[in-house]
Amino acid sequence: MTEMTCIEDLRRLARKRVPRMFYDYVDGGSWTESTYRANEADFQQLHFRQRVACDISQRSTATTMVGQAVSMPVAIAPTGLTGMQHADGEILAARAAKNAGIPFTLSTMSVCSIEAVAQATQRHPFWFQLYVTRDRSFVERLIERARDANCSALVVTMDLQVFGQRHKDKKNGLSLPPKPTLRNLVNLATKPRWCLNMLRTSNRQFGNIVGHATGVDSIKSLTQWTQEQFDPRLSWQDVAWIKKRWGGPLIVKGILDPDDARLAVETGADAIIVSNHGGRQLDGAPSSISALPAIVDAVGKQTEIHFDGGVRSGQDVLKAIALGARGTYIGRAMMYGLGAQGERGVSTALEIIRNELDLSMAFCGRTDVRQVDRGILLPRQ
Numbered sequence: 001m002t003e004m005t006c007i008e009d010l011r012r013l014a015r016k017r018v019p020r021m022f023y024d025y026v027d028g029g030s031w032t033e034s035t036y037r038a039n040e041a042d043f044q045q046l047h048f049r050q051r052v053a054c055d056i057s058q059r060s061t062a063t064t065m066v067g068q069a070v071s072m073p074v075a076i077a078p079t080g081l082t083g084m085q086h087a088d089g090e091i092l093a094a095r096a097a098k099n100a101g102i103p104f105t106l107s108t109m110s111v112c113s114i115e116a117v118a119q120a121t122q123r124h125p126f127w128f129q130l131y132v133t134r135d136r137s138f139v140e141r142l143i144e145r146a147r148d149a150n151c152s153a154l155v156v157t158m159d160l161q162v163f164g165q166r167h168k169d170k171k172n173g174l175s176l177p178p179k180p181t182l183r184n185l186v187n188l189a190t191k192p193r194w195c196l197n198m199l200r201t202s203n204r205q206f207g208n209i210v211g212h213a214t215g216v217d218s219i220k221s222l223t224q225w226t227q228e229q230f231d232p233r234l235s236w237q238d239v240a241w242i243k244k245r246w247g248g249p250l251i252v253k254g255i256l257d258p259d260d261a262r263l264a265v266e267t268g269a270d271a272i273i274v275s276n277h278g279g280r281q282l283d284g285a286p287s288s289i290s291a292l293p294a295i296v297d298a299v300g301k302q303t304e305i306h307f308d309g310g311v312r313s314g315q316d317v318l319k320a321i322a323l324g325a326r327g328t329y330i331g332r333a334m335m336y337g338l339g340a341q342g343e344r345g346v347s348t349a350l351e352i353i354r355n356e357l358d359l360s361m362a363f364c365g366r367t368d369v370r371q372v373d374r375g376i377l378l379p380r381q
Helices: 007-017 020-026 034-045 089-100 114-120 136-148 167-172 182-189 192-199 219-229 236-246 258-267 288-299 314-322 332-363
Strands: 063-065 068-070 074-076 127-130 153-157 250-255 271-274 304-308 327-330
Touching (some): 007 020, 007 332, 020 182, 020 332, 034 314, 074 089, 074 332, 089 114, 089 332, 114 136, 127 136, 153 236, 182 192, 236 250, 236 258, 250 258, 258 271, 271 288, 314 327
Parallel strands (some): 074 327, 127 153, 153 250, 271 304, 304 327
Antiparallel strands (some): 063 068
């Protein structure tokens, strides 16, 4: 097998191995996908300031995120349908993150449940991402389940009160499990490895919801519940209520505007994630990396700034850190690795990113990621 040397290698292999509807779910954005593309492209507008003749013999990528020691400023982002990229996907990604010494964030819309991930990782602390539903009693139960599973931080996503229109998902008839249409059956016939792995697992539906939310006991009832439960009334008062119920580190995800960043700080966020939901919500919104500097300038001294969107390399991580982020998140890069090679693929993705981060930092004459600042970047022309 060809050696995987970059995230793009993993992406190409995942495209061959993952059924089209689930691969396209990962590798796509909303409407024209302009924001999705900008998330990656805008990183290329940032150029490093290369330095030489510096003592770079001793280097460290270790730091902290919300008080937790991490081997590099990277966490695995919450991603829905992870268990459809590869059987037991959330469990495999959580194990890889544990071995790499970084946080894993489990999505509310995961296939494997909170409890299944906790059991499979021997209750090693992980983070849980919360979507706020109209049924607040369900939200309360999710928070309690996360606490019981030894989750060490709660991530509240703010930018999915309504769904952005994702054309690929509509055209593919995205469903869980896949609908037995002729097109889907033909595509599945070309993915025997994926099919065999899925036959071996019992984790094939949204484990945090089915059997836990009132009235949801099947895929059909789940679809109706999801359409009805995402709450367009979500407010900062709800975040304050969640923080009080949770009691631990609270991270607010989905911030693109300095005014919203200030409101998050006033609500008591221990960290905020600059994110446009991977370009999957408001198409035409700015890339995450272009929005980062203004938010850092606005609240960077008051709370911890994290970054999400378009990270495909360790160089992207370094650029985000240089612009003021304390940590970064990888979603698609992790999913490509998972779809390509399961747990080993996620580990490979993390190794690639850590190596690229370490070497790029060295070329910039820095030896400690905690000391990286805007000085490693050339002024924009």
